[in-house]
Amino acid sequence: MTPVIVFVAIALAIALAIVLVSRAARSRDGVDSFRRQIDALSPEARRPTIDQVHRAGSANDDEADGADEAEDTGGSVADGADPEDGAHGA
8 A cells, every 4th residue: 555655655746746837937928028028118118009000091191181172272270370280370
């Protein structure tokens, strides 16, 4: 009966070691995940997305400007307001 007890004790020790190693790996993964999220917030990581939005916005502005020029009756902007800043002479 002694060999059975030794076998069970070894099996429990191995199971405990596996549980401890898996918990340690998960806690490191959580830290790595947090670091990746923080890095994704950095200006360098956001730059490609911001550039893409600016390119899409300028393409839409160019299309809208072409439509506005076709409808424009030659009037000027009142009170010297810049049409780019959204102020419309008010």
